Amino acid sequence: MTFSFFRTIFFVIIVSVIAYGLWEARALIDGPSLSLSSPTQGAVSGNGFVTVSGDVARVSALAINGLPVLPDTNGYFTKTFVFPKGEDILHITVVDQFGRSVTKTRDIISQ
Numbered sequence: 001m002t003f004s005f006f007r008t009i010f011f012v013i014i015v016s017v018i019a020y021g022l023w024e025a026r027a028l029i030d031g032p033s034l035s036l037s038s039p040t041q042g043a044v045s046g047n048g049f050v051t052v053s054g055d056v057a058r059v060s061a062l063a064i065n066g067l068p069v070l071p072d073t074n075g076y077f078t079k080t081f082v083f084p085k086g087e088d089i090l091h092i093t094v095v096d097q098f099g100r101s102v103t104k105t106r107d108i109i110s111q
Contacts, residue, residue, distance in 0.1 A: 031059040032096040039090070039106050045083065048110045050092060055079040059094040066091075083110040 036054040043050070043075055056075045063069065064079055071077040080089075090106040 005078045011041065026056050028098075030058065031098075032059045032094045032102050034059075034094045034102045034104055035105055036092065036106070039108055042104055043106070043108050045108060045110045048082050048084065049080055049089070050083060050108050050110070051078060051080045052092065052106075054092070056094050058096050060097045061093075061095040063093050064090065083108065085110050 004100065025102070034054065035054055036052070039050055039055050054077060056062055056071050056077065059075075060079075062071055064075060064081070067079075069077050069079050087107065087109050090108060091103060092106070093101055093103040095101045
């Protein structure tokens, strides 16, 4: 066995360790994720009740119009709000453990 063989093996091990570390850190690199199921943009509510639901991933906090909401263990959340007649705006914000945030906004109309 030559020196170049050991050097090659060492290089492969180092590259493998770095690749594994990057693979495991991908969730930290991606940041928080927010996917809304309802309401859709411009949704119309006939009775003033609006249900906000969706999925989150890699978050440490979730708030809808500033009110904290707890997702379940799979990242799913649902919360019902009552709005007066007229047009309102929903702000859904998620924050990860590093302070990075994602906000989605929905305009809704209550009749």
